[in-house]
Structures are given as structure tokens and as C-alpha cells.
Amino acid sequence: MDESKPNFSRRHFLAGTSAVAAGALVPGGSRRQTEAAAPGDKQALIAITLDLEMSMHYPTWDMMEWNYEKGNLTSAVKQYTVEAGRRVKAKGGILQCFLLGRVLEQENVDWLKELVREGHAVGNHTYDHVSVWATSPEQLQYRFQRAPWLIRGKTVPEVIRENILLTEAAMExxxxxxxxxxxxxxxxxxxxxxxxxxQKLLLDLGFTWASSMAPGVPVTPANPTDADFQAVADAQASSQPFVYPTGLIEIPMSPLGDVASFRREKEKWKLGDFLKMVEHNVRWAIDHGGVFDLLTHPSIMVVEDPEFRAYELICDLVGASSGRARIVGLDEIAKRHQVK
Ligand SMILES: [Zn+2]
Known part of the structure; x- marks a missing residue:
């Protein structure tokens, strides 16, 4: 997702997360996670999602140009994504990625082909990172503020629709x-x-679910306390998937994602804080048979978590759950909510 503006207010900030894409396909290695679920127990579904885009303020705080070329991924970001996929698959899980169509203008896309071949899920994140909530051309995306001729003569809904369809065409x-x-x-x-x-546009384009909701939780920006971690874990209950009246399924990004945790010039969380929060949330999902949908961006995580500790931690917690949890793509989560 990658919010453009950090949600900050005094000592607390409202943390948002953004989340997942589709994907199912559980590789053979995940058998260990699935076989032992007790009858009647609802298995926790855990999603590790990566939005494949560049993020402002990374790798250095002064970096803002990414807002105009979100899809121009660096080698470091691509390598981090591939290595994350290898590590998670080795422990029986998959990644749920969301891709900007513009990434596919890059010369080499072998790394993406590897992700797909290895069974990781890749969803649509629009072509240029446009806001589906936009009601004026200026709100769509920075790129079109600087280069409005690219969308000349089109209405806002037309641009949004085209931006989604172009991504599908580029992927195919x-x-x-x-x-x-x-x-x-x-x-x-x-x-x-x-x-x-x-909702109807997405249904019309063939999607059965979307991940658009990013709940906020007020927490301490630096040096979070046990009460903060508990508040975030408690908030998981109100960020579970649901169905809109149109029939579209919503799979919220679970609080907190990497943007909400790390992207502040001062008083940001340390990696240890993030890991502690992730552990609380995974344990909440296991205890309640719920969903935890972690939002991350490799453009942020490569700086904040270069050793993949968050993803490894999730895999280890799920692996130790005696089958009470499974790492899945969002498509698998949506299936629980589909009308039979
Ligand atoms: Zn994004």
C-alpha cells in the first residue's frame, strides 16, 4: 500500500497497514503446517504480503522522487523479494505479493517469473499506484500531477479502470x-x-476480493510498551475479513504494517519492537482461529530488516503451532468468506 502521509498526532500516531493480494497454492513443504489441525478447530490463516513498489523516504529520508516512479524497483529491492520468497518457501509458506504494472517495463523480469514458478501469489496493485478513492485527477497519483497529459481526456473512473486493466495486460x-x-x-x-x-468496478473486472482497509491503532511512536502491543493485538478482532453488500470480500491489512511502524524521521520503532508486535499478532490469530495479514514493502524492509527476521519469525511461529496456523495467499483467506 504505502501511504503517502504518515499518520501522526502528538505522542501517538494512527498506524495503518495495507495489505494483501491473491494467491493460493500451498507448496508441498507446507504439509507440516496443515496436517495436525484438530477437528473443529478453526485454523489461523497468516498472510505475508509484500507490495512491490518503491517507497518515499527510503533508503534515505530525503528520497521523494519515488512518488513519481513507484514501479522503478532497484536491484536491492528485487533481490530482497526473491530471497524472502526462498526463505518463506523453505519453511513451508508462500508470499502474497502485489505488483505495480509499471514494474514490468523494466528490462529483466526473471525474478518475478521465479516467484510465480515457486508458487508465490502476485496480485494487482494498479499500474501507477493510483488512488481508487480519487475524485479529481490531482488525487490520482503524483505522476499525473507532473505529467497530466498522460491522462488527458479521461475521467477519473476511466483512469482507475485502465490502470487496473493495464497491469493485468502487462502481467499476462x-x-x-x-x-x-x-x-x-x-x-x-x-x-x-x-x-x-x-466495489462494483472490481467485481466487474473479475476480482472476488480486495484488500483496501487499513485500520488505525493509536500507539507510542518510539519505545512502545506492553500495553501498546496488547492494543494492537486486541485490534486484530476488528480487522478481520468481511463481505460488502455488493458481495466483494474485504481482507483488511492488519495493524500494524511496516509503514506505520517504521516510516518516521524521528521516534520510529526499532526492529525488535516490530518483531514483538508481529509475534503478539500471530499468537492472537492462532488463539482465535483468525486472520493476520501483514503488510510489508521490500523497499522498506530491506533497510529495516535486512536479515528477514520478521518473515522467519512468522514461519517459525506457524511451524510450531501444531497445525493451528497456515501461511497462505489472500485468495485462500477469501475462500472462507465466499458464498457457497
Ligand atoms: Zn502500494
Whole structure:
């Protein structure tokens, strides 16, 4: 997702997360995680999601140009994504990625083909990282503020629709697969509530689910306390998947994602804080048979967590759960909510 503006207020900030894309396919290695679920127990579904885009303020705080070329991934970001996929698969899970179509303008996309071949899910994140909530051309994306001629003569809904369809065409052309699911660029605490037009657009384009809701939780920006971790874990209950009146399924990004945890010039969380929060949330999901949908961006994580400790931790917690949890793509989570 990658919110454009950090949500900050005094000592606390509202943390948002953004989340997942589709994907199913559990590689053979995940058998260990699935076989022991006790009858009647609802298995926790854990998603490790990576939005494949560049993020402002990374790798250095003064870096803002990414807002105009979100899809121009660096080698470091691509390598981090591939290595994350290898590590998670080795422990029986998959990644749920969301891709900007513009990434596919890059010369080499072998790394993406490897992700798909290895069974990781890749969903649609629009072509240019446009806001589906936009009501004026200026709100769509920075790129179109600087270069408005690119969308000249088109209405805002037309640009949004085209931006989603172009991504599908780019994926089919260059990596030979259709997108698995949709995650909105940015996120909203209300998701797509009150926007049946967007819900219907996504349904019309063939999506059964979207990940657009990014709940906020007030926490201490630096040096979070046990009470903060508990508050975030408690908030998981109100960020579980649900179905909109139109039938579109919402899979919220679980609080807190990497943006909400790390992207501040001062008083940011340390990696240890993030890991502690992730552990609390995974344990909450296991205890309640719920969903935890972790939002991350490799462009942020390569700086904040270069040794992949968050992903390894999730795999280890799920591996030690005696089958009470499973790492899945968002498509698998959506299936629990589909009308039979
Ligand atoms: Zn994004």
C-alpha cells in the first residue's frame, strides 16, 4: 500500500497497514503446517504480503522522487523479494505479493517469473499506484500531477479502470499469469465502505476480493510498551475479513504494517519492537482461529530488516503451532468468506 502521509498526532500516531493480494497454492513443504489441525478447530490463516513498489523516504529520508516512479524497483529491492520468497518457501509458506504494472517495463523480469514458478501469489496493485478513492485527477497519483497529459481526456473512473486493466495486460504479456486479487494503493480506515461504485468496478473486472482497509491503532511512536502491543493485538478482532453488500470480500491489512511502524524521521520503532508486535499478532490469530495479514514493502524492509527476521519469525511461529496456523495467499483467506 504505502501511504503517502504518515499518520501522526502528538505522542501517538494512527498506524495503518495495507495489505494483501491473491494467491493460493500451498507448496508441498507446507504439509507440516496443515496436517495436525484438530477437528473443529478453526485454523489461523497468516498472510505475508509484500507490495512491490518503491517507497518515499527510503533508503534515505530525503528520497521523494519515488512518488513519481513507484514501479522503478532497484536491484536491492528485487533481490530482497526473491530471497524472502526462498526463505518463506523453505519453511513451508508462500508470499502474497502485489505488483505495480509499471514494474514490468523494466528490462529483466526473471525474478518475478521465479516467484510465480515457486508458487508465490502476485496480485494487482494498479499500474501507477493510483488512488481508487480519487475524485479529481490531482488525487490520482503524483505522476499525473507532473505529467497530466498522460491522462488527458479521461475521467477519473476511466483512469482507475485502465490502470487496473493495464497491469493485468502487462502481467499476462511478460510473466504469463493473471493477477491474483487486488490491493488498493494506499489504504483507508473505512476501506470501500460507502463506495459501491469501486466495489462494483472490481467485481466487474473479475476480482472476488480486495484488500483496501487499513485500520488505525493509536500507539507510542518510539519505545512502545506492553500495553501498546496488547492494543494492537486486541485490534486484530476488528480487522478481520468481511463481505460488502455488493458481495466483494474485504481482507483488511492488519495493524500494524511496516509503514506505520517504521516510516518516521524521528521516534520510529526499532526492529525488535516490530518483531514483538508481529509475534503478539500471530499468537492472537492462532488463539482465535483468525486472520493476520501483514503488510510489508521490500523497499522498506530491506533497510529495516535486512536479515528477514520478521518473515522467519512468522514461519517459525506457524511451524510450531501444531497445525493451528497456515501461511497462505489472500485468495485462500477469501475462500472462507465466499458464498457457497
Ligand atoms: Zn502500494
Amino acid at each position: 504479456t511478460r510473466i504469463g499469469v493473471k493477477p491474483l486479487g487486488f490491493r488498493t494503493p494506499g489504504g483507508s480506515t473505512e476501506g470501500l465502505k460507502g463506495r459501491p461504485d469501486i
